[in-house]
Amino acid sequence: MKNTTVICFTNNKGGSGKSTTCANVGYALALSGKKVLLIDGDMQLNLSLSFFDEEEVLEMARGPKNLFRVMQGTADLKECIRDTRYENLRLIPSSTLMSGIELQLLPKISREFLLRRALLPIKASGEYDYILVDAPPTLGTWVTNILVASDKVIIPVEASPWGLFGLANMFEFIGEIRGLAPELEVLGITVTKVSERKNYFKQTMETLSEMDTYIFKNYVRVDVNVEKAQDESRPVIDFSPRSRSAQEFTELAKEIDEKCR
Ligand SMILES: Nc1ncnc2c1ncn2[C@@H]1O[C@H](COP(=O)(O)OP(=O)(O)OP(=O)(O)O)[C@@H](O)[C@H]1O
Numbered sequence: 001m002k003n004t005t006v007i008c009f010t011n012n013k014g015g016s017g018k019s020t021t022c023a024n025v026g027y028a029l030a031l032s033g034k035k036v037l038l039i040d041g042d043m044q045l046n047l048s049l050s051f052f053d054e055e056e057v058l059e060m061a062r063g064p065k066n067l068f069r070v071m072q073g074t075a076d077l078k079e080c081i082r083d084t085r086y087e088n089l090r091l092i093p094s095s096t097l098m099s100g101i102e103l104q105l106l107p108k109i110s111r112e113f114l115l116r117r118a119l120l121p122i123k124a125s126g127e128y129d130y131i132l133v134d135a136p137p138t139l140g141t142w143v144t145n146i147l148v149a150s151d152k153v154i155i156p157v158e159a160s161p162w163g164l165f166g167l168a169n170m171f172e173f174i175g176e177i178r179g180l181a182p183e184l185e186v187l188g189i190t191v192t193k194v195s196e197r198k199n200y201f202k203q204t205m206e207t208l209s210e211m212d213t214y215i216f217k218n219y220v221r222v223d224v225n226v227e228k229a230q231d232e233s234r235p236v237i238d239f240s241p242r243s244r245s246a247q248e249f250t251e252l253a254k255e256i257d258e259k260c261r
């Protein structure tokens with residue numbers, strides 16, 4: 001029986017690399033023999049699109065077995081689990097209806113705890129080493145659900161002039177969540193979309209190093225293969241195993257795994 005660790009990838013700053021990191025770290029962990037369940041928590045469906053083609057993703061998103069249906073109370077989370085084409089890697093799809101999730105949650109009792117409760121039987125089954133949740137770029141009741149359901153949070157930050165904007169809000173929000181989930185741990189910040197030659201990469205690293213948070217040593221540089229892989233609904237580690245980003249994501253996954261032990 002496995003001890004399941006739930007990790008979410010959260011940052012209210014859009015485009016910081018949450019979905020890409022979640023997909024590739026998940027795949028790398030699965031490749032290393034870990035049993036991994038991915039949960040697409042975003043109406044943009046980007047995590048689902050990382051593994052399934054558009055037609056399949058839309059069919060899952062419109063169907064009765066996705067995360068929105070679980071939150072609506074008409075589906076069980078376990079019934080929504082889909083196999084991907086990869087061994088050890090499964091996924092719970094999202095829905096475009098997640099755009100209305102805040103209103104959906106509003107009248108519910110204990111509305112911050114719905115995902116945590118839905119996850120209990122999956123955690124108790126001891127089937128997975130890791131459950132990785134991809135969060136949308138918002139800070140509301142839904143992201144609260146994701147954080148409250150998680151053991152650990154990873155914050156992907158883009159190495160860009162605006163990449164650090166909003167990070168203080170993110171930490172303030174996590175501080176408030178601790179009132180509901182005192183055990184929640186910030187595992188660290190992963191720096192994404194790095195161009196080492198640009199000045200603001202240095203500035204980003206300097207600013208981050210002054211913070212009281214772990215910065216993962218393995219940052220990921222900008223690589224055209226990332227988008228090419230996404231276009232084929234595959235993680236870059238599978239699409240182009242020798243590419244720089246594939247190696248960087250693999251090392252990052254190792255670092256995350258070691259830090260979780
Ligand atoms: N290492 C990389 N090299 C090149 N492009 C990248 C890299 N990482 C991410 N991208 C691209 O940057 C964009 C944003 O990445 P991603 O969708 O993972 O961010 P996100 O934080 O999930 O965004 P959102 O806040 O909208 O959910 C995507 O188009 C993705 O293809």
Ligand SMILES: [Mg+2]
Binds near residue numbers: 018019020134135
């Ligand atoms: Mg995303």
